[in-house]
Amino acid sequence: MHRFLNYLRGFHPAGLAVALLFYTWSLTPSLLPRVWYMQALATGVSIAIGYGLGVAGARIVRWAGVSRQPSRKQQRIGWWVLAAATAILVPLFAALGAHWQHISRGLVGVESDSRMIYTVVLLLAVLVALLLIQAGRGLAALSNRPTRAGRRYVPQPVARLGGLALVLVVGWLLIDGVGIRAMLAVAERAAFSADQETREGVAQPTEPERSGSPASLQAWDSLGRDGRTFVASGPRAEQITGVTGRPAIEPIRVFAGVTSADTLPEIADGVVAELERTGAFDRSVLFVTTTTGRGWINSAAADSLEYITAGDSAIAGMQYSHLQSPLAFIADRQTPLEAGRVLLEKVYAVWSELPEAERPKLVVMGESLGSYGAQGATASEQDMVSRLDGALLIGTPEFAQPWNRITAERDPGSLQRLPVVDEGKHTRFAAEAGDLKLPGEWEQPRIVYWQHGSDPITWWSFDLLLREPDWLAEPLGEDINPAMRWLPFVTFWQVTADMAFSAGVPAGHGHAYGSEAVGILVGILDPPDWDEESTRRVETLLRDPATTLEPLGEFR
Structure with missing residues (x-):
């Protein structure tokens, strides 16, 4: 004592x-x-x-x-x-x-x-x-x-x-x-071992439009755990027609795992070979996706694209690490940027050689570390506008460029959590689809940064230690406790702790991005003959895949 x-x-x-x-x-x-x-x-x-x-x-x-x-x-x-x-x-x-x-x-x-x-x-x-x-x-x-x-x-x-x-x-x-x-x-070592496993319920696809199938150039076992899940899941043509009432074709999903080749350019070459094999360059929309470290792709966004386009789409991605995003970033900050740049450049080289009238819309997508990597392929907003037909960048980390620069240079009077850039001419920020509606005309190509005001992945920064950020001085998002205040040192550790729980909340909050992807992608792609009822039906199915929707007749 x-x-x-x-x-x-x-x-x-x-x-x-x-x-x-x-x-x-x-x-x-x-x-x-x-x-x-x-x-x-x-x-x-x-x-x-x-x-x-x-x-x-x-x-x-x-x-x-x-x-x-x-x-x-x-x-x-x-x-x-x-x-x-x-x-x-x-x-x-x-x-x-x-x-x-x-x-x-x-x-x-x-x-x-x-x-x-x-x-x-x-x-x-x-x-x-x-x-x-x-x-x-x-x-x-x-x-x-x-x-x-x-x-x-x-x-x-x-x-x-x-x-x-x-x-x-x-x-x-x-x-x-x-x-x-x-x-x-x-x-x-632990991640490599986990990457050899296949999630329960995931089976090798038989459709030739998918990597890992018997017709594929990419072996099923080489795709990695998340790669196998990606190519095996998603709606098929019959399901798309049943939900939207539109005649559909089989969507294309191609993927290459990190063990499929020795270098990033060689892995990307494998993705391009799969795109050519499946006829992806003949589709109406081609999504080039930078994944998170071990190859994860937002399933809600991928499924939404395929419903909206009636399967007339192709999604391409590649794995560049066995590690989950936080560890992949600690291990090597350059590899995500290099993976995003190499894949887009390889795809762009083939795409740009096609007759302009025959090219699919080229859209870039990435979430979290994938958004960081996807932006590594572009130098600025102007570069994205000049080279792409659209972009969907989800839950972007604060350190990513050009996100950070675009946010800092936002139009006067606009919020840091939902900036307005050049009156929304090409680039718009949204927490939900309704945020895309701004007074000015939204010209093509259209770029969307999809981010929640309550997402700690987006707002975490060492600056929180000693400086109050604009997003805390501004009106807070509706899902944030109004009693939140910036406090030196403490807020930094609070937001750091928030990151551990950020994906464990219901979609629409934190780092959980789900069914709102339908409305966001409709805004980017502006598809003809698409209506609010179709958006509602797809959103309902994405929120609960077990939902039974009323059958639709032929396309209205």
């Missing part, structure tokens, strides 16, 4: 005071409801950061020459005030945090957790904070030796900062050079 009390006495009161403030901030709402363990992590990190800032602030004051020592009576009063504030604020904000999360869950249609679980959140958060604080103390202890050496040449404060900086730099180099590489090596 005596040792435990001595341990508690080792905490600086200024650090504890700021840690308490950061604790209250960490429980405020963010973009999405948080699962309890992510809340505990965000709160623990926030407490540790608050403690570190409080201690650092006190030491800066002392180094500045303010060294007045409070009396014992003043110290006791200070500790009692801190204890009283803790006793009041900790349970109060635990209850408020549960209340705010209940509201956030209601806004996105997610079942609420038991409010009692916030007791576990608090305990786990304190444990995380203590571990991080101890790690910080360990770094400070390691910096003592270089600090003592530095005092011979520079003042004490400079020597201490230099010693700590040296330890941090060496530690980061070790983590970045050894730790991350080791982690990625383990992840790569």
